[in-house]
Amino acid sequence: MKKPITLLSALALCAAxxxxxxxxDHTFGSGPDYDSVFGKPTGYDEPVTGDPxxxxxxxxxxxxxNPPPYxxxxxxxxxxxxxxxxxxxxxxxxxxxxxxxxxPAAPGLLPSASAGVTQNTAPKYYAxxxxxxxxxxKTKKTIKxxxxxxxxxxxxxxxxxxSTSAWDGNxxxxxxxxxxxxxxxxxxxxxxxxxxxxxxxxxxxxxAVYGKVKIGEYDSSGLGWxxxxxxxxxxxxxxxxxxxxxxxxREVV
Numbered sequence: 001m002k003k004p005i006t007l008l009s010a011l012a013l014c015a016a017x018x019x020x021x022x023x024x025d026h027t028f029g030s031g032p033d034y035d036s037v038f039g040k041p042t043g044y045d046e047p048v049t050g051d052p053x054x055x056x057x058x059x060x061x062x063x064x065x066n067p068p069p070y071x072x073x074x075x076x077x078x079x080x081x082x083x084x085x086x087x088x089x090x091x092x093x094x095x096x097x098x099x100x101x102x103x104p105a106a107p108g109l110l111p112s113a114s115a116g117v118t119q120n121t122a123p124k125y126y127a128x129x130x131x132x133x134x135x136x137x138k139t140k141k142t143i144k145x146x147x148x149x150x151x152x153x154x155x156x157x158x159x160x161x162x163s164t165s166a167w168d169g170n171x172x173x174x175x176x177x178x179x180x181x182x183x184x185x186x187x188x189x190x191x192x193x194x195x196x197x198x199x200x201x202x203x204x205x206x207x208a209v210y211g212k213v214k215i216g217e218y219d220s221s222g223l224g225w226x227x228x229x230x231x232x233x234x235x236x237x238x239x240x241x242x243x244x245x246x247x248x249x250r251e252v253v
Contacts, residue, residue: 123147123166124201131166132200134158134173134231136186143183145198149174155181164223164232167202172223172232177245184235190247198231207231207249214243222246 123131130144147166149159154176164172175184190196194209207230214237215222222232229251237243 119165119168120202121165121168123160126201130157131160132198135197135199136190137195137197138190139186141186143175145173154183157183161223161232167200168229170224170226170230170232171198172234174234177235178238184233187233187235187245187247188238190233194249195252196231196233196249205229206252208252209247209249212245212247215246217242217244219244219246222248 125131125147128144129146131147132145134143134145135141136143144157145160146153146157147160147162149161153159154174158173158175160166161172161174164170173184175187176182177185177188190209190212192209192211195206196209197204197206222234231249233245233247233249235245237245
């Protein structure tokens with residue numbers, strides 16, 4: 001009687017091993033479509049069409065390396081020269097335009113005579129919210145300076161680049177060249193030797209223009225550190241949106 005039972009057990013075991021094995025079905029019978037819920041994946045490299053500055057769809061790899069140009073958008077433009085989003089290599093210097101003087105070599109390593117042991121770089125404010133005034137000898141024009149190069153400041157005067165010094169070293173400013181807020185319309189007419197006086201709560205200094213150049217709209221080389229006391233004035237080039245005028249003046253001592 002034992003042999004039939006053993007034979008039946010062996011046949012049952014073989015049948016178990018011979019049964020086909022099916023993979024588990026992990027698909028969902030119902031539910032929202034993936035694309036409708038999660039949208040387009042962010043890691044795509046589709047060509048950019050239209051104006052990339054006016055769209056929020058730009059996600060190709062080089063997008064982070066192109067900062068907005070000066071005076072574009074609503075202000076608060078990142079201008080820290082140490083930022084990885086800025087290329088400090090001059091872009092289009094000279095511009096190929098007659099009457100534009102190439103800038104000389106970088107200022108010397110010794111500070112100007114009026115600079116103290118401690119560098120004063122932070123802005124100090126007047127009661128009206130300004131941090132100083134620029135007075136152009138050639139035109140007798142006086143422009144108030146406000147902290148920050150955002151558009152609200154450019155509408156009422158010059159905007160000080162917050163990444164630069166407000167007094168000792170390189171103090172850089174932006175202003176409009178045309179329109180109802182053309183406070184920097186004089187910049188394009190400055191020539192080597194012309195003087196500008198900058199007055200702040202720290203005191204007053206007179207600077208003489210030593211160079212004027214056209215630079216690209218993304219060029220932030222005019223915002224670099226200087227051991228000399230200099231002014232850097234930046235404004236648009238009329239009818240040439242991809243360029244800017246950069247005029248630099250050194251303290252007269």
